[in-house]
Amino acid sequence: MSENTAVKSAKNANETTATGAASASTPGSAPTGGSRKVRAKSRPADRIFFGLSVGSAISIMVILAGVALFLIIQAVPAIVADWPSNGDLNEGPTAGFANFWSYVGPLIWGTLFASAIALVIGAPIAIGIALFISHYAPRRLAGALGYLVDLLAAVPSIVFGLWGIIVIRPFLLPLSDWLNTYLGWIPLFGGTVSTTGSTILAGGVVLAVMILPIITSISREIFLQTPRLHEEAALALGATKWEMIKLAVFPYGRSGVISATLLGLGRALGETMAIALIISPAILVSVRMLTEGENSQTIAANIALNFPIATTLQREALIGTGLLLFVISLAVNMLARVIAGRAGASANRKRKAMLAQLPPSDPSTVLAVDDVLAKRHAAEDVERSEEASVEQTESEIDEEKRKGTDA
Amino acid sequence: MSATITPQKPSNPIANTLTSGQLPRRIELYVLLGALALSAVLLLLIGFNIAGWLVLAAVIYLIALGILSSVVETRRKATDRVVRGLVTVAFLLALAPLISTLYTVFSKGIGVINWNFITQTSASVFNPDTLEVTTQVGAWQAIVGTLIITGIAALISIPIGILTAIYLVEYAQPKQWLARTVTFLVDVMTGIPSIVAGLFAFSLFSIIVGPKAFSGFSASVALSVLMIPIVVRSCEEMLRLVPMDLREASFALGVSRFSTITKIVLPTAIAGIVTGVMLAIARVIGETAPIFMAASFTDNFNSNPFDGPMQTLPVMAYTGYKFPGQDIAASNDSAWGAALLLVFLVVILNLIARVVAKVFAPKGSR
Known part of the structure; x- marks a missing residue:
């Protein structure tokens, strides 16, 4: 009892x-x-369970701190070492650098450059797809089409890498030749064109495909959250669909789309396999996209390629570059969250209809939610139409009553 | 538009933008067919290929529709039509890599996969009768490694993930600093580059165990770092879908919080949680870089996750191309075979997730 x-x-x-x-x-x-x-x-089971769940929550912080801590511990010997005089560091993949920073500098440049290519190609397409699914596609098909794009995220990165080798490299060769012949005066397209296609452009294109789903799924959710009244007001003023999108959808979703793009950038920064498999790299600062030997290597691919053959100290140098990658992508991710969060906060203050929080960023979470909600949405639609019909009949009854009292 | 206002009657009737100057309804289809035909003819003159044909057709379509619409209709409508075309093209453009990737993997991998490939380990076999050494191609060691490493990662991440989600949804007040910090960190953690997780696991175990600390368990730890935030985020979404009424009804009956969570909230959300967990597993099972860092690669069969390098399917696909054996073609082939097996695994996990979401959906919600 x-x-x-x-x-x-x-x-x-x-x-x-x-x-x-x-x-x-x-x-x-x-x-x-x-x-x-x-x-x-309150019973013991209750408190034990509470303790466990708080403990798990705290373990998240511990893990993140642990990642930073262990990377720092391992990286410090290589960062402080005197590279030219150190026999271990002065041979193999790390030979010929004055210190850690002159080694990692070009790698950072390469990482940013490859991600920038991916973003320039991928972001507009991703936002276009999001618009298509949220505002242009037939309502009944929209869910299925969104699912198709989310499936892109389910394909393992290694498969995209292999696909890049077999399909994208030869596919881009004619385009590379054309760009070099007619636009070769732009530094981006200058130099001797690669004959194999192992260029940073090919890597960037594959990266662009890989970041599509993340940008698309977030932008799509945000576009769908646009207040219906804003859209209908614009349409009622005679705006075409595109003008309605410019007037109502974009201003509402701007901060969210910027955050989504930054999250896509974060994903591109850390992507390893596509770059490691496709480009033939060199550790140098170069803006050329079409050449064989002047592709700036990225941090992640450099680690993946050299880790198996590195000696202990070289490995520590590689871990040092990984630490910097960690810092950079953490900064990009935090920036994305802060932009979305600040927009939400200011919206709360001004009581403006604005985005409150970023939807889940990992496509697999989005897929899961979609899977579960697919059924529920259908049920809700039925409910809503039933409610509408009930309201209609009620108002008809009201009217009849009124007429009766009038008479 | 002339700036002067003329008092006299306009010579032609006032244009009604709703009815006048509209292109016929099916115009987009006609223009599309025309563009496809024109681009086919143009390309037949210089050499036909499918990609070029479609791209050229899309460009011709957009330009033709834009010109047509701005001549017959207004410029605003022309812009609208062109944007509609652009957005559709963007979507089709995204389908191209999906179809192309799956087609490539299937066509390249299906020839490699057979019963022997799945059940044998890679090895060099010496035949004493013919005195020949043949390389035996197999993926059994990689299949076992993938299942063990991902299984241990799931065992670590699922409890932590679900409990954290329960804390965030059921216990924490939204304004509490711990809840806000954890939410923020989980979001940030989803953005950790996979290779950094691998480096972390390697660093951790080389400090604890010593240098060359490659092991399957180390790879599992790396995968957990990637998997925990996904599980947390999915479960959080699923728990928030449970109606507040159910909890309040339970509390009103005097049921403790623990019993409410285990008897009311979790059973209601279980379908969603299982779906989320399955998709999280599908997401990390294809990770290459962290496993490559932490478990290295080998051709030997190793089912002990605590000792020695372990092979996995994604790493097999990577090393088959990047560090091929003596027979380069055979290595590349086995890479495609491993990639196809990996895709099969991911598809199976996705299907299970869908089926679970459909079949075990909460009974109350119709």
Whole structure:
């Protein structure tokens, strides 16, 4: 009968905890002044479970701190070492650099450059797809089409890498020749054109494909959240669909789309396999996109290629570059969250219809939510139409009544 | 538009933008067919290929539709039509890599996969009768490695992930600093580059165990770092879908929070949670870089996750291309075979997730 503590006054609840099996030292159940807090009885299982879930939450912080800590511990010897005089560092993949920073500088440039190519190609397409799914595609097809794009995220990165080798490299060769012949005076397209296609352009194109789903899924959710009244107001003023999108959808979703693009950038920065498999790299700062030997290597691909053949100290140097990659992508991700968060906060303050929080960023989460909601949405639609019909009949009845009273 | 206002009657009737100057309804289809035909003819003159044909057709379509619409209709409508075309093209452009990738993997990998490829390990076999050494191609060691490493990663991540999600949804107040920090960190953690997770696991175990600390368990730890935030985020979404009424009804009956969570909230959300977990597994099973860092690669069969390098399917696909054996063609072939097996695994996990979401959906919600 101890289950019968139902909702009683605070005093009673305290009494039952005191008499119950649980020791009554729970801090929450202490009588606090005049506040009449109603609490369910607290039992050991309850507190153990609470402890476990708080512990898990704290473990997230511990893991993240651990990642940073262990990378720093491993990286420090290589960062502080004197590279030219160190026999270990002066051979193999790390030979010929004055210090750690002159080694990692070109790698950072390469990482940023490859991601920039991916973003320039991928972001406009991704936002276009999001618009297509949210505003242009037939309503019934929209869900299925969105699912197709999310499937892109399910394809493992290694498969995209292999696909890049076999399909994208030869596919881009004619384009590379054309760009070099007619636009070769632009430094980007200058130099000797690669004959194999192992260029940073090919890597960037594959990266662009890989970041499509993340940008698309977030932007799509944001576009769908645009207040219906804004859209209808624009249309009622005679705007075409595109003008409506410019007037209502883009201003509402701007910060969210910027955040989505930044998250896509974060994904591109850390992507390893596409670059490692496709480009033939060199550790140098170069803006040329079409050449064989002047492709700036990225941090992630450099680690993947050299890790198996590196000696201990060289490995520590590679871990050092990984630490910098970690810092950069963490900064980009935080920036994305802060932009979305600030827009949400200012919206709260101004009571403006604005985006409150970024939708889940990992496509697999989006897929899961879609899977589960697919059924529920259908049910809701039915419900809504039923409600509408009920309202209609009610208003008809009201009208009839009014007519009756008028008569 | 002339700036002067003329008082006299306009010579032609006032244009009604709703009815006058409209292109016929099916115009987009006609222009599309015309563009396809024109681009086919143009390309037949210089050499035909499918990609070029479609791209050229799209360009001709957009330009033709724009010109047509701006001549017959207004410029605003022309812009509208061109944007509609552009957006559709963007979508089709995204389908191209999806179809092309799957087609490439299937066509390249299906010839490699057979019963022997799945059940044998890679090895060099010496035949004493013919005195020949033949290389035996197989993926069994990689299949076992993938399942073990991903399984351990799931065992680590699922409890932590679900419990954290329960904390965030059921226990924490939204304004509490711990809840806000954890939410923020989980979001940030989804953005950790996979290779950094691998480096972390390698660093951790080389400090604990010593240098050359390659092991399957180390790779599992790396995968957990990537998997935990995904599980947390999915479960969080699923738990938030559980109606507040159910919890309040339970509390009103005096049921404790623990019992409410285990008996009411979790059973209601279980379909969604399983779906989310399956998709999270599908997401990390294809990770290459972290496993490559932490478990290295080998051709030997190794089912002990705590000792020695372990092979996995994605790493097999990577090394088959980047560090091929003596027979380069055979290595590349086995890479495609491994990639196709990996795609099969991912597809199976996705299907299970869909089926679970459909079949085990909460009974109350119709």
